[in-house]
Amino acid sequence: MSTVTDIPSAPVSEEALNAALASGQRPPRPSAASVCLTFGWRGMLKIKHVPEQLIDVTLTPVLFLVMFTYLFGGAVAGSTDDYLQFLLPGMLVQSVLFTAVYSGVTLNTDMTKGVVDRFRSLPVWRPAPLVGAVLGDAVRYGLAATVVVVLGLILGFEAKGGVVGVVAGVLLVVAFAFALSWVFTTVGLVLRSPSAVMNSGFMALFPLIFLSNIFVDPSTLPSVLETVVGVNPVSHLVTAVRGVMAGAASAGDIGLVLAEAVALTAVFAPVTARLYGAKG
Amino acid sequence: MEPAIETTGLVKSFGDARAVDGVDLQVARGSVYGVLGPNGAGKTTTIRMLATLLRPDGGSARVLGYDVVTEADAVRERISLTGQLASVDEELTGHENLVLLARLLGYKGKRAGGRAEELLTAFGLTEAAGRLVKHYSGGMRRRLDIAASIVVTPELMFLDEPTTGLDPRSRNQVWDIVRALVAQGTTVLLCTQYLDEADQLADRIAVIDHGRVIAEGTPGQLKASVGQNTLHVRLVEPGHRAEARRLLARGLDAPVQLEGDPAALSVSVADAERAAEALAELGREGVPVAGFSLGQPSLDEVFLALTGHAPTEEEIAA
Numbered sequence: 001m002s003t004v005t006d007i008p009s010a011p012v013s014e015e016a017l018n019a020a021l022a023s024g025q026r027p028p029r030p031s032a033a034s035v036c037l038t039f040g041w042r043g044m045l046k047i048k049h050v051p052e053q054l055i056d057v058t059l060t061p062v063l064f065l066v067m068f069t070y071l072f073g074g075a076v077a078g079s080t081d082d083y084l085q086f087l088l089p090g091m092l093v094q095s096v097l098f099t100a101v102y103s104g105v106t107l108n109t110d111m112t113k114g115v116v117d118r119f120r121s122l123p124v125w126r127p128a129p130l131v132g133a134v135l136g137d138a139v140r141y142g143l144a145a146t147v148v149v150v151l152g153l154i155l156g157f158e159a160k161g162g163v164v165g166v167v168a169g170v171l172l173v174v175a176f177a178f179a180l181s182w183v184f185t186t187v188g189l190v191l192r193s194p195s196a197v198m199n200s201g202f203m204a205l206f207p208l209i210f211l212s213n214i215f216v217d218p219s220t221l222p223s224v225l226e227t228v229v230g231v232n233p234v235s236h237l238v239t240a241v242r243g244v245m246a247g248a249a250s251a252g253d254i255g256l257v258l259a260e261a262v263a264l265t266a267v268f269a270p271v272t273a274r275l276y277g278a279k280g
Numbered sequence: 281m282e283p284a285i286e287t288t289g290l291v292k293s294f295g296d297a298r299a300v301d302g303v304d305l306q307v308a309r310g311s312v313y314g315v316l317g318p319n320g321a322g323k324t325t326t327i328r329m330l331a332t333l334l335r336p337d338g339g340s341a342r343v344l345g346y347d348v349v350t351e352a353d354a355v356r357e358r359i360s361l362t363g364q365l366a367s368v369d370e371e372l373t374g375h376e377n378l379v380l381l382a383r384l385l386g387y388k389g390k391r392a393g394g395r396a397e398e399l400l401t402a403f404g405l406t407e408a409a410g411r412l413v414k415h416y417s418g419g420m421r422r423r424l425d426i427a428a429s430i431v432v433t434p435e436l437m438f439l440d441e442p443t444t445g446l447d448p449r450s451r452n453q454v455w456d457i458v459r460a461l462v463a464q465g466t467t468v469l470l471c472t473q474y475l476d477e478a479d480q481l482a483d484r485i486a487v488i489d490h491g492r493v494i495a496e497g498t499p500g501q502l503k504a505s506v507g508q509n510t511l512h513v514r515l516v517e518p519g520h521r522a523e524a525r526r527l528l529a530r531g532l533d534a535p536v537q538l539e540g541d542p543a544a545l546s547v548s549v550a551d552a553e554r555a556a557e558a559l560a561e562l563g564r565e566g567v568p569v570a571g572f573s574l575g576q577p578s579l580d581e582v583f584l585a586l587t588g589h590a591p592t593e594e595e596i597a598a
């Protein structure tokens with residue numbers, strides 16, 4: 001790591017300073033979309049400077065997929081290969097949903113920095129820093145999804161829906177995670193510390209993940225549990241993703257997932273924006 | 281023309297505590313206005329309300345003719361903020377920080393990069409442009425922070441304690457930058473804990489304490505209210521302090537303060553000649569002096585004169 005002392009710093013030049021001040025006319029105000037993209041670019045730059053932060057996102061899914069397939073495959077489905085066919089879409093969902101927690105963690109960390117004051121004092125569309133950050137996070141989701149899919153294919157997952165099915169499955173998961181990340185940004189603005197956000201996010205996700213159809217066919221469960229699993233939105237997402245990846249999607253399943261994503265966004269994006277605006 | 285800043289009865293509370301408790305300010309366009317106060321006085325809270333980051337609980341504030349609550353967007357188009365915490369992104373490079381700001385303010389494509397380079401050159405940061413800001417020294421970070429505030433030259437700039445923690449050289453650089461800004465017509469609201477900083481830069485000063493303005497005027501008027509300069513004396517032997525106190529009080533006709541350092545005292549003096557006289561008297565009476573200085577009153581002394589009490593512990597610790 002470099003240290004402070006080895007950075008040269010030339011003195012301020014008066015002429016250059018005056019010239020810079022004189023040429024600082026305000027350009028026309030940028031559109032909301034372009035401001036959001038600029039904030040998204042900021043997220044990308046952070047990944048570029050600290051690529052280590054992607055280790056979590058990429059390594060955890062790998063571990064989970066390998067572990068569950070080979071540890072439980074035989075017991076649950078009779079053979080690891082059969083279990084992989086069942087498990088992979090669910091693992092895709094699980095990995096990406098866990099990644100969504102980081103949206104809240106990142107925002108919470110950001111709020112303690114002085115730079116947020118600067119952003120909030122700029123004449124730009126108010127929610128732009130949030131929308132941009134969440135857009136940037138979508139890149140992370142895409143990456144986590146790609147890792148799972150590629151590894152799955154290597155291990156022997158047969159995507160009957162072909163390339164189109166796989167891509168559609170990934171897009172569906174990313175869209176849902178985008179919506180879910182608004183829940184976590186809300187949490188990120190309410191709770192005090194990044195670790196509190198992380199813990200509560202994971203605590204909330206665990207029951208949603210385990211009480212879903214990711215690991216087992218719900219018809220094998222006691223009826224009370226089966227009902228719970230049936231109303232769990234994560235199950236809906238997994239069903240839809242399994243469908244499109246197998247080339248046998250039902251419009252109803254996909255529609256339900258998209259409707260749930262829209263509903264989450266419609267409720268939590270404005271709440272996040274309000275909290276962000278009021279934060280003082 | 282309307283003043284750059286005009287507030288009446290501005291109030292902000294956090295829970296039961298009134299951080300800002302009825303502040304009235306009038307800041308003329310094109311001037312540097314100093315807001316001077318100890319820790320916890322309410323300086324940052326005031327700036328945050330004026331910069332539209334915090335909604336006042338009471339009173340009103342107009343900035344460049346626009347209401348900070350109902351016309352916040354118009355205010356934001358005309359101001360820029362250099363906050364107390366560095367308002368730059370530590371995890372980006374200096375260059376990226378400025379490009380980010382330039383784009384957010386409407387510079388397109390290559391022009392954003394061009395503007396960033398122009399500013400880096402002006403602030404002597406070209407060589408550090410590609411380094412992450414978290415590796416910058418305090419002075420460089422401050423310069424970058426100010427550079428980010430003038431990507432578009434603002435009509436009004438808020439500077440919250442711009443030199444706290446900087447070494448004398450960096451401090452002078454920041455002062456030079458502020459002077460250049462003002463020469464180009466920008467109004468500056470400067471919060472500081474240092475009387476000499478306000479004295480160097482400000483046309484007028486408001487002293488605030490516990491969220492209230494307790495004095496307002498030009499630096500000259502303020503210093504006059506404190507009563508001249510201060511002589512600081514440090515003795516070789518702490519044991520001589522009582523004797524030195526008696527001699528100085530007699531020679532200068534003024535109350536002598538005992539400082540935290542057991543060998544140090546200070547006293548207000550009207551003219552330098554009498555101070556020299558009194559110091560000579562100490563020598564004659566066999567009270568050896570390790571060092572002395574004759575300087576402007578410190579913020580503590582301004583405080584003492586204005587409020588009759590030194591800044592409280594809570595103010596210092598806040």
Ligand SMILES: Nc1ncnc2c1ncn2[C@@H]1O[C@H](COP(=O)(O)OP(=O)(O)OP(=O)(O)O)[C@@H](O)[C@H]1O
Nearest residue numbers: 280294299317318319320321322323324325326598
């Ligand atoms: N967000 C907040 N929540 C609760 N109390 C706050 C908040 N911000 C400021 N305060 C309190 O309001 C008072 C004024 O704080 P402020 O930051 O405005 O002081 P300041 O003059 O800027 O001090 P400093 O020189 O330390 O920066 C302090 O007592 C502080 O603890």
Ligand SMILES: [Mg+2]
Nearest residue numbers: 323324325364
């Ligand atoms: Mg402050």
